[in-house]
Amino acid sequence: MSLRTPLCDLLGIEYPIVQSGMGSAAGPELAAEVSRAGGLGIVAGLGVTADELRKRIRHVRSVTDRPFGVNQWLHTELRPPVDPARVPAATMRAVQTQLNVFRERLGIPTTDQPAPGMPDLIDEEFAVILEERVPVWSIGLGNPEPAMVRRCHERGIKVVAMVATVEDARAVEANGVDIVVAQGGEAGGHRSTWVKKPREEASVATLTLVPQVVDAVRVPVVAAGGIADGRGLVAALALGAVGALLGTRFVATRESMASEVWKKRLLESDGGTTLTEAYTGLWARSLRNRFTEDYAASGAPVLPTLMQQRAALDVFAAAAQQRDAEYTALYAGQSTGLVHDLPGAAEVVERIAREAEAVLVRLRAMGGPR
Ligand SMILES: Cc1cc2nc3c(=O)[nH]c(=O)nc-3n(C[C@H](O)[C@H](O)[C@H](O)COP(=O)(O)O)c2cc1C
Structure with a gap:
């Protein structure tokens, strides 16, 4: 047919x-x-x-x-x-404060600098x-x-x-x-x-x-x-x-x-996902990890579209280098439970x-x- x-x-x-x-x-x-x-x-x-x-x-x-x-x-x-200059200084500080928690866990330098646009x-x-x-x-x-x-x-x-x-x-x-x-x-x-x-x-x-x-x-x-x-x-x-x-x-x-860790997590997943704004500032569906869960629990605000991602680039890069799936973006939909190979x-x-x-x-x- x-x-x-x-x-x-x-x-x-x-x-x-x-x-x-x-x-x-x-x-x-x-x-x-x-x-x-x-x-x-x-x-x-x-x-x-x-x-x-x-x-x-x-x-x-x-x-x-x-x-x-x-x-x-x-x-x-x-x-x-x-333009990052349009973001209130308090918002920028609050974002960096939470990202610094992740930076410390990954053993990389903390920062209080504004995120690049x-x-x-x-x-x-x-x-x-x-x-x-x-x-x-x-x-x-x-x-x-x-x-x-x-x-x-x-x-x-x-x-x-x-x-x-x-x-x-x-x-x-x-x-x-x-x-x-x-x-x-x-x-x-x-x-x-x-x-x-x-x-x-x-x-x-x-x-x-x-x-x-x-x-x-x-x-x-x-x-x-x-x-x-x-x-x-x-x-x-x-x-x-x-x-x-x-x-x-x-x-x-x-x-x-x-990345290999992303694919591995996806294959291991039973379909459980979350909607998070912590990666980019916009709502996205991904697998849960420490980044999504701890960021949401912190109550920290997020930066405008993709500026949030730019702020966290060093975190993602360090996690990728350390093959640590807890601090990388693991975008995936609810069909993960159907994906096994x-x-x-x-x-x-x-x-x-x-x-x-x-x-x-x-x-x-x-x-x-x-
Ligand atoms: C890892 C990942 C990255 C995505 N990036 C984009 C993108 O850059 N542009 C876009 O139009 N859609 C993007 N999407 C959304 C898809 O276009 C689409 O809506 C979605 O994957 C369909 O649902 P499914 O993941 O259940 O198959 C992305 C989806 C995933 C899983």
């Missing part, structure tokens, strides 16, 4: 399986393998310079001539990035996406301006935006995107909104969000959040989606850039397609004559 959906025709792919352009996990090796296998691989663009992004794009093209995408965050606090990279990255005519521009945490969408369309680039609410789905459709990704609350990583919302508001479960978004917009909808196998893909199709976008499943692949990314695509086809056959048999 064929798995082809309108998404396959729209993007020129074989299977309606999209790999998320995950910051810190989705490099060109991962994206190329997914695309080579017939899905849509997406390269992460978050925090990457124009030169590095161009290298990643060319790397994918050296492996496969199949369609792929590049992901960018368009959060309002990154356009332009918030984020570099302003969005425009230069977008220029590379246009110049290179990347087949798909994937947006997380943002609503692209109509002019940006128009420039993509002039070059034959498809535009995909991920949202976590029905209201935002309508907003990105109004600005001209070709495909909406509905991100349910089970999803690993950040809630895909362009202003920070209360965590409950941006964490509607996939089962209820996807059909609401399907009903609200005319463009095709891809489901994300909690999908890790063929059963999940078929469930997404049953909800009216034309495909599934997966993050957590692809973190645990040989080609993902995630570390295959190649192409195998994941092929396996999910095979499983989904078998589920469709089983469902058809259930509906047939008895």
